[in-house]
Amino acid sequence: MPNRSPAGRSGRPRSAAADAAILAATREALVELGWSKLTLGDVAARAGVAKTTLYRRWSGKNELVVDAVAELFDELRLPDCGCLAADIEGVVLQFASILDRPEARSGLMAVVAESTRDPALRERIRRSIVERQKGLVLEGRARAQARGELPPQPDPDEAARTVDLIFDVVAGAVVHRTLVSAEPADEAWVRGFTRVLLSGLTSRPAE
Secondary structure (H helix, E strand, O other): OOOOOOOOOOOOOOOHHHHHHHHHHHHHHHHHHOOOOOOHHHHHHHHOOOHHHHHHHOOOHHHHHHHHHHHHHOOOOOOOOOOHHHHHHHHHHHHHHHHOOHHHHHHHHHHHHHHOOOHHHHHHHHHHHHHHHHHHHHHHHHHHHHHOOOOOOOOHHHHHHHHHHHHHHHHHHHHHHHHHOOOOOOHHHHHHHHHHHHHHHOOOOOO
16 A cells, blocks of 8 residues: 655654644634634644644644645545445445535645645545545556456556546535535445446446
């Protein structure tokens, strides 16, 4: 599994305990203060570290919040339920549960909004959240192919496009449902979504 620790700068060795305390304090501040009132000074005080310690790791609030939210999504695990439909339902329900947490909602919405005018932040979101979570799609797709539930894709470019599409469809649908429409992604919705997704994945391309 890839290293999912926050990307640091060169220099003195980083303390994993300090990183964990800072990211946890950031999520706590997001819940209590919201994005607009959160400051690095407040996070440092909550984490019990000097502000210089925090600035050595993150250059500003944007990238700190990205890493704090990314750590939440790193909790996602793909269950092995014996069939692709159940595996998808399991991970989508986990994803929706994370998005239901106040710190995930406020943090993700804020950094996505900020990234519309900050290409470096957009790249950090892609690297720290999107690319790391695509590993779940790769894992699930390989498992389903081994079971014979999905057709093989020997062309690596086609396979990469399929992985991108699956991730975009799943992430886009769940984020829109929970954060934009503000509707529950409950078991009934997830079952319906999974049926629609599988109807596209298991269909054969037209000759």
